Amino acid sequence: MSRLIIVSNRVAPISEGGPAAGGLAVGVYDALKETGGMWFGWSGEVLTSGPPQISVEERGPVTFATIGLMRRDYDQYYRGFSNATLWPAFHYRADLLQYDRHDFEGYCRVNAWLAQQLVPLLRADDVIWVHDYHLIPFAQALRAAGVKNRIGFFLHIPFPASQVLLAVPPHRELVEALCSFDLLGFQTAPDLRAFCDYIVNEANGTVEASPQALTAGTRPAPSTIKAFGRTLRAAAYPIGVYPDEIAELAKSGERGKPVRTMKATLHARKLIMSVDRLDYSKGLVERFRAFERLLEHTPSQRNKVSFLQIAPPTRADLNAYQDIRLQLEGESGRINGRFAELDWAPILYIHRQYERPVLAALFRTAHVGYVTPLRDGMNLVAKEYVSAQDPENPGVLVLSRFAGAAQELDGALIVNPVDIDGMAEALATALSMPLAERQARYRDMMVQLRENNVSVWRDNFMRDLQTTSGETGGEDAAVAAGEGLAG
Numbered sequence: 001m002s003r004l005i006i007v008s009n010r011v012a013p014i015s016e017g018g019p020a021a022g023g024l025a026v027g028v029y030d031a032l033k034e035t036g037g038m039w040f041g042w043s044g045e046v047l048t049s050g051p052p053q054i055s056v057e058e059r060g061p062v063t064f065a066t067i068g069l070m071r072r073d074y075d076q077y078y079r080g081f082s083n084a085t086l087w088p089a090f091h092y093r094a095d096l097l098q099y100d101r102h103d104f105e106g107y108c109r110v111n112a113w114l115a116q117q118l119v120p121l122l123r124a125d126d127v128i129w130v131h132d133y134h135l136i137p138f139a140q141a142l143r144a145a146g147v148k149n150r151i152g153f154f155l156h157i158p159f160p161a162s163q164v165l166l167a168v169p170p171h172r173e174l175v176e177a178l179c180s181f182d183l184l185g186f187q188t189a190p191d192l193r194a195f196c197d198y199i200v201n202e203a204n205g206t207v208e209a210s211p212q213a214l215t216a217g218t219r220p221a222p223s224t225i226k227a228f229g230r231t232l233r234a235a236a237y238p239i240g241v242y243p244d245e246i247a248e249l250a251k252s253g254e255r256g257k258p259v260r261t262m263k264a265t266l267h268a269r270k271l272i273m274s275v276d277r278l279d280y281s282k283g284l285v286e287r288f289r290a291f292e293r294l295l296e297h298t299p300s301q302r303n304k305v306s307f308l309q310i311a312p313p314t315r316a317d318l319n320a321y322q323d324i325r326l327q328l329e330g331e332s333g334r335i336n337g338r339f340a341e342l343d344w345a346p347i348l349y350i351h352r353q354y355e356r357p358v359l360a361a362l363f364r365t366a367h368v369g370y371v372t373p374l375r376d377g378m379n380l381v382a383k384e385y386v387s388a389q390d391p392e393n394p395g396v397l398v399l400s401r402f403a404g405a406a407q408e409l410d411g412a413l414i415v416n417p418v419d420i421d422g423m424a425e426a427l428a429t430a431l432s433m434p435l436a437e438r439q440a441r442y443r444d445m446m447v448q449l450r451e452n453n454v455s456v457w458r459d460n461f462m463r464d465l466q467t468t469s470g471e472t473g474g475e476d477a478a479v480a481a482g483e484g485l486a487g
């Protein structure tokens with residue numbers, strides 16, 4: 001069986017036995033610890049003197065190969081082009097997009113350099129799976145270095161509509177680079193459609209949808225893309241979680257100290273809960289205002305409900321992230337000042353990270369999971385919240401229609417995150433929903449989450465990657481197909 005090589009910008013901190021905040025790390029780590037293989041990427045260190053040295057560590061079935069970045073590379077590749085240009089553009093925030101062509105050069109340079117670091121570690125039959133927007137030119141760089149292995153790419157964030165992508169000056173170079181992969185994976189059908197639309201209308205390419213479904217289920221076979229002189233395939237692979245593992249974690253944390261403390265603070269009040277990296281794409285300000293609107297329009301809810309927002313810091317050295325932090329601190333202070341009573345602060349806003357088992361147990365305690373990003377590739381928190389519920393007495397998920405998860409979780413109350421009144425109404429509905437309806441919605445969503453867990457996501461992608469003709473073409477790829485990588 002081929003060895004799986006995962007390449008992502010950040011490799012999960014090994015010492016902590018797994019990832020903390022960040023959906024890519026959570027999904028990828030869950031997928032890799034079952035199959036074994038190698039995880040290659042940036043260590044998270046920014047070096048003042050070089051050259052950076054690669055470090056290789058074995059942990060059980062997973063080999064971690066990590067390398068530091070020099071300050072200039074970090075500034076141009078990570079802070080600059082990845083997070084000040086691509087992240088806002090791909091989240092439909094062209095207004096926040098900053099562009100510097102030197103940053104783009106740095107982005108391409110770092111991709112080429114990282115690819116060169118990986119080449120000596122590769123074996124001929126390795127299958128390489130590259131993750132996310134930091135590494136769009138990675139396959140092109142590997143090909144230039146003579147690598148013939150199969151290379152797939154999964155985009156964890158949305159793929160924007162063409163008119164938004166056109167705002168990124170090197171949009172053509174980016175899409176051409178994507179076409180060096182053998183298989184492209186997107187979170188949802190709308191993301192795939194947006195990519196295909198660019199191929200047809202901006203790149204003069206063709207898209208051929210496969211007529212037959214792949215399995216007895218409804219998953220369509222990948223489409224065949226022809227553009228920039230290459231033929232590749234592309235499909236939607238919605239990322240999942242391990243719902244039963246999360247349920248166990250949540251249940252075993254129920255009697256732990258954090259949950260006991262939270263319950264003691266709540267008394268008999270209900271709890272609305274959100275967890276997000278502190279990012280402007282997550283719709284936190286609108287969410288706070290909708291909670292305020294609930295208290296304003298429904299006086300009976302005052303002192304009867306608390307809202308817990310956990311928002312660990314990320315990318316705190318970028319201006320847009322400092323702005324959102326200030327804005328949120330202002331909003332939570334203002335709303336608490338307006339409605340708090342001596343024994344009750346409506347919003348508990350925590351700008352810190354918690355351990356995964358604590359989060360799971362808190363999700364189980366919360367009557368409402370409040371997940372309202374303005375745009376999100378998938379949003380694992382939505383799936384984790386549902387997974388963590390007590391089947392006998394489940395909470396209700398209020399979910400933005402612009403989270404990829406909304407394509408699957410139709411047992412949620414679906415909201416538009418800019419409609420403040422609509423969100424406040426959804427919160428009121430969630431808080432008063434009868435048990436039978438909560439149970440029915442929960443059961444529907446759990447069926448979906450179990451059917452499409454992280455293993456299924458990984459195996460579907462790998463199966464399709466193994467059956468692409470790739471640079472090598474070849475018979476043995478077809479033999480490996482269908483075996484899956486698990487176990």
Ligand code: GDG
Nearest residue numbers: 020021022023024156353354355356376377378379380381
């Ligand atoms: C990207 C895409 C896509 C959060 N705070 C803490 C913590 N977390 C964990 C959550 C969840 C993960 O981090 C966040 O995942 P999301 O999916 O919600 O969002 P992004 O980080 O933006 O992830 C996203 C994802 O990749 C996967 O493809 O769904 O659309 O943007 O697992 O629980 N974990 C711990 N402490 C925290 O305080 N331990």
